[in-house]
Amino acid sequence: MNGRAAAVELVEVAPRDGLQNDPADLPTEAKAELVRRVVAAGARRVEVTSFVSPKAVPKMADAEAVLGLLQEDPPGPPGQVRLCGLVVNERGVARAAAAGVQEVNLVVVASDTFSRANQGAGTAETLARLPDLLGAARAAGLAASVTIGASFGCPFEGEVPLGRLEEVAGAVAEAGPDELCLADTIGVAVPAQVTERVGAVRRLAPGLALRCHFHDTRGTGTANAWAAYQAGVTSLDASLGGIGGCPFAPGATGNVATEDLAYLFARSGVPTGLDLAALLAARAWLAEALGHPTASALGRAGPFPPERARS
């Protein structure tokens, strides 16, 4: 519509980031089914689970079982779907490789206070571990991305200065991941900040692939996604039904919803490979499985143009 048509990839994070922070607890079969449904709707990159201590995150204790179900009958066209697992240590990398994912995601938090609360270690310490973890992933034949949490603001420290983010992003880039993701973990970013920070990170790591992760907590998720796309980012996390959210932001809505971004990009003439009707059907299934409504705007209002106008 504005002359650009670079495709955008929406990385589906509902099975991990979404479910981990949802009040409901889905059975293993339903988790695998969720992955199947989003892949059937066109998703080609899915964060399936996390390979962390079951004591720390009991909801992800069935990581191997979910992957086992998916390996029995792999979803989507052969060789075209990338399943991903979150890892925080070398044991996680080994588990992820054995379970058959194609990719791991590591996390560093930009603000030290949030890093200690969330990761149990300061930013410098998690940065120092990165090279070994990335080396282990590479040795196991896995792609590896690093997400920088709280890239746009911290629930404890408030603003995260641009210089601080640049420092952390520089250290991450130095460690050599396949991709760097700027995450607005608590949903405070605004588009001007996205434009500024994506530009800054691109300048300090020109060759590195960038992804962004937004929450719609303060109504800016969609605006930020569009700003990131305008700044040249063509990979964005999104969560079916907008499920998820952050335990530090009470009453907040969660991740930006996959169907909301699919609508945004489809009506903007930007290919995503996603089928909006199939996504909406998957969302309805998910709400039923969770036993509660989900927060997506498209789920509430439905697509446009309406069927009667299209036919």
Add this chain to the structure above:
Amino acid sequence: MNGRAAAVELVEVAPRDGLQNDPADLPTEAKAELVRRVVAAGARRVEVTSFVSPKAVPKMADAEAVLGLLQEDPPGPPGQVRLCGLVVNERGVARAAAAGVQEVNLVVVASDTFSRANQGAGTAETLARLPDLLGAARAAGLAASVTIGASFGCPFEGEVPLGRLEEVAGAVAEAGPDELCLADTIGVAVPAQVTERVGAVRRLAPGLALRCHFHDTRGTGTANAWAAYQAGVTSLDASLGGIGGCPFAPGATGNVATEDLAYLFARSGVPTGLDLAALLAARAWLAEALGHPTASALGRAGPFPPERARS
């Protein structure tokens, strides 16, 4: 933050567009109080009521009474607050002038089917009436804006082609209003469309002031507001608490919320003249007065940075 700092004016439409489409029915005193509270929070332009047939819109039958209360003790700094009334005919212009508003807003709908459903007359017919109405407003010493409804899509016809909008906008500009407003009446616009349509209207009426009116029905209200600002639009409608909405979009959320845009612009370094804390307090008062929760993201999640980080 990105080097721009042109101020943006948020026109408060909760008292008219919001309340008219809300299930609750506020008493006249509370309507005047709502205007006082938004003005106290910094609003300098407020759509107070509509001067239309009380049979057509029973909720706005107290238009003169609301204005009467506000004239007894005018809100805000003397001479700095513009109160506005919606009008659809010359009788409305006369009533608005007598009631003491500074401005009237007229409506034309871009799609013919929606125009007939909403205005009881086709687009061409309402366009033909414009010069007389604008003349009457001018003769009464009132500023006059014209809103083009369904500028981004129609609930009956689906897409509204750009050429159609250009045709309607050209005819509106020809009639000589003080300002033209592009309205996404049913909440279907996406930012790429905003950029495209604002640019097109600016090209065909270079000297005319532009305003935009967005709904957050499909999660794009904030993104569209930012796109409009990036395209040079510095006046945007918004509704406290995001109240309002369109009866044609069941389950939809309403107008983009004033506090959500105030947050967006404040964190982007763009002055609005609004006090976010005062807006949030006014929103809480409004939700109480309406007897139901409102839909704004900031109302749910609260501002950022948190107080503990700021102090």
